[in-house]
Amino acid sequence: MAKDKKRAPKQSMAEPSKMNNKDYLAALRKLHVEVVKLQEWVKHKGIKVCIVFEGRDGAGKGGTIKALTERVSPRVFRVIALSAPTEREKSQMFIQRYLPHLPAAGEVVIFDRSWYNRAGVERVMGFCTPEQTTGFLKSVPLVERAIVDSGVILIKYWLEVSQEEQTRRLQARIKDGRKIWKLTGMDLKSYSRWYDYSRARDDMFKMTDTDHAPWFVANSNDKRRARLNILSDLLSRIPYKDVPREEVILPKRQKPGGYREPDYPLRLIREKF
Numbered sequence: 284m285a286k287d288k289k290r291a292p293k294q295s296m297a298e299p300s301k302m303n304n305k306d307y308l309a310a311l312r313k314l315h316v317e318v319v320k321l322q323e324w325v326k327h328k329g330i331k332v333c334i335v336f337e338g339r340d341g342a343g344k345g346g347t348i349k350a351l352t353e354r355v356s357p358r359v360f361r362v363i364a365l366s367a368p369t370e371r372e373k374s375q376m377f378i379q380r381y382l383p384h385l386p387a388a389g390e391v392v393i394f395d396r397s398w399y400n401r402a403g404v405e406r407v408m409g410f411c412t413p414e415q416t417t418g419f420l421k422s423v424p425l426v427e428r429a430i431v432d433s434g435v436i437l438i439k440y441w442l443e444v445s446q447e448e449q450t451r452r453l454q455a456r457i458k459d460g461r462k463i464w465k466l467t468g469m470d471l472k473s474y475s476r477w478y479d480y481s482r483a484r485d486d487m488f489k490m491t492d493t494d495h496a497p498w499f500v501a502n503s504n505d506k507r508r509a510r511l512n513i514l515s516d517l518l519s520r521i522p523y524k525d526v527p528r529e530e531v532i533l534p535k536r537q538k539p540g541g542y543r544e545p546d547y548p549l550r551l552i553r554e555k556f
Contacts, residue, residue: 299505307507314514315354322355322391324523329388331435332521335397338442339480340470341452343503343510347442348395350510351517361386364395377401377419378426386435398423402487407479408472420490427496437496438520440513441484442503446477 325332336344352360363384372380378398386392401419405411411419431437444452453474456462473480492498499516503509 299508301505302507302511304507307511310511311350311514314511314518317518318351318355318514320525321518321521321523322359323526323528325391325521326359326389327526330521331386331388331433332391333386333430333435333437334391334393334517335399335437335439336393336395336442337397337399337403337440338503339444339449340473341449341456342442342444343506344395344442345465346506347440347503347510347513348393351514352393359389360391360393362393362395377415378423385430398426399487399491402491403480403483404469404473406483407476408469420486423491424493424496427491427493431495436521438517439496439498441488441498441500442509442513443500444503448504449474 324330336348338344348362352362361384363381365380365384368380381394381398384392384394398419401411401416402423406413406416427437453466453470456466488498501509501513501516
């Protein structure tokens with residue numbers, strides 16, 4: 284009797300293989316060229332853009348924002364990451380402290396977490412009452428309607444990560460001296476409340492996913508793919524064109540005119556590399 288042929292291993296349909304760094308950097312370079320074109324168009328036309336990034340702890344918001352902004356001007360692409368509210372701010376309308384940061388003409392404002400803190404961490408961790416959360420969810424679509432009507436392009440991204448990948452990333456922060464600052468006491472408290480955050484997210488989507496300000500969800504289990512997908516999606520949502528530019532030619536440098544390097548020693552840093 285003939286021996287049974289070896290069966291090919293089953294292919295997992297859940298997640299694609301993670302992108303390697305070489306392919307990622309090549310794709311990111313091309314997207315960066317387009318993001319710079321978008322920047323110049325925003326400045327040229329006086330466009331106002333507001334981008335909101337939300338998601339679970341460890342979902343990759345910071346890395347995505349860095350990928351988006353690392354080749355553009357911080358005077359055009361402004362990142363807003365507010366600290367905990369002061370006592371005065373706690374007495375204000377909740378969204379009030381975010382409004383002064385909205386973009387003026389020729390600006391792209393990026394919120395690394397936003398007014399949606401009330402629908403997420405504040406609700407889950409008990410920093411606000413259920414009535415305050417409900418009131419916020421009812422009112423925020425009206426506020427966002429006003430923002431959009433004022434001429435702001437408002438784009439909202441939610442980064443979704445699995446329980447297993449979140450655990451891996453948070454454990455990596457514990458072991459990596461470069462990342463330990465990312466792991467706060469609040470993160471540890473939040474970690475155990477996965478399903479409370481799931482319920483909060485679901486209610487937030489139900490109440491605030493509107494035609495004028497919809498939510499766009501990115502699977503961020505593969506950070507590299509998520510960054511590329513979000514940058515590509517963003518570029519597709521803001522119409523832009525190449526801004527005409529004159530050919531750049533470096534001018535001739537002036538003649539020294541008798542200048543000499545100073546005789547006194549400069550305070551050069553100690554070279555260790």
